[in-house]
Amino acid sequence: MTAHVVVRDFDRVESSIVDGLAGLGVSTAHEADHRRGALAPQIRPIQSGARIAGTAVTVSCPPGDNLMIHAAVQTCRAGDILVVTTTSPSTDGMLGELLATSLRAHGVVGVVLDAGVRDVAELRAMAFPVWARAISPQGTVKASPGSVNVPVICGGQPVSPGDVIVADDDGVVVVPRTRAAAVLQAGRARESAEAAKRERLASGELGVDMYGLRPLLAQLGVVYLDRPPS
Ligand SMILES: O=C([O-])CC(=O)C(=O)O
Numbered sequence: 001m002t003a004h005v006v007v008r009d010f011d012r013v014e015s016s017i018v019d020g021l022a023g024l025g026v027s028t029a030h031e032a033d034h035r036r037g038a039l040a041p042q043i044r045p046i047q048s049g050a051r052i053a054g055t056a057v058t059v060s061c062p063p064g065d066n067l068m069i070h071a072a073v074q075t076c077r078a079g080d081i082l083v084v085t086t087t088s089p090s091t092d093g094m095l096g097e098l099l100a101t102s103l104r105a106h107g108v109v110g111v112v113l114d115a116g117v118r119d120v121a122e123l124r125a126m127a128f129p130v131w132a133r134a135i136s137p138q139g140t141v142k143a144s145p146g147s148v149n150v151p152v153i154c155g156g157q158p159v160s161p162g163d164v165i166v167a168d169d170d171g172v173v174v175v176p177r178t179r180a181a182a183v184l185q186a187g188r189a190r191e192s193a194e195a196a197k198r199e200r201l202a203s204g205e206l207g208v209d210m211y212g213l214r215p216l217l218a219q220l221g222v223v224y225l226d227r228p229p230s
């Protein structure tokens, strides 16, 4: 295997499924995939209120070097999300408003970095959503090779090109390409079940009754007292 590659193309999930996953949001997609795929919670949005899903274009860079992000742009298509990792931990500002401008021109709808981002005021003003481990003005060079569209680990999760990334205020989840349709179906079922529960909770019903938890509490030895013990 060649050490450094740029893979130009790969299989993508149908856009109606990607859009459906965006509609579910991160926490529901995560639950619907049996609580898998959540990236480390230290990878935070720089904005508030963005909820997107898209196809992962993966980038593996040496720390402090964003050469391969530039190399990745030509592989991006409408609806993609760039997923950037470094080969050892780094919080350097790998991407800012210039790269975001270029990515947007190639259809990219957002970026997830297991690294740093900068120019956050400009990125917010241009409504280009980014999730990153750090905000840092620290600049990077364009000097060393890496790879584009190979499997990477981002925020502790394996991400392959073509997987679906869902990102919102809760964080980021990766849904493997081959499970995307099943996760959407399970997520929609979960949403209907939650709608019914929400109505019952809003009317004052207790979770301990709705979920049938009283026997469990008793079995675990939890005792209700009318007053604090003296
Ligand atoms: O240029 C860079 O290396 C990163 C940056 O600030 C930008 O993309 O605007």
Ligand SMILES: [Mg+2]
Pocket: 096, 097, 098, 119
């Ligand atoms: Mg800049």
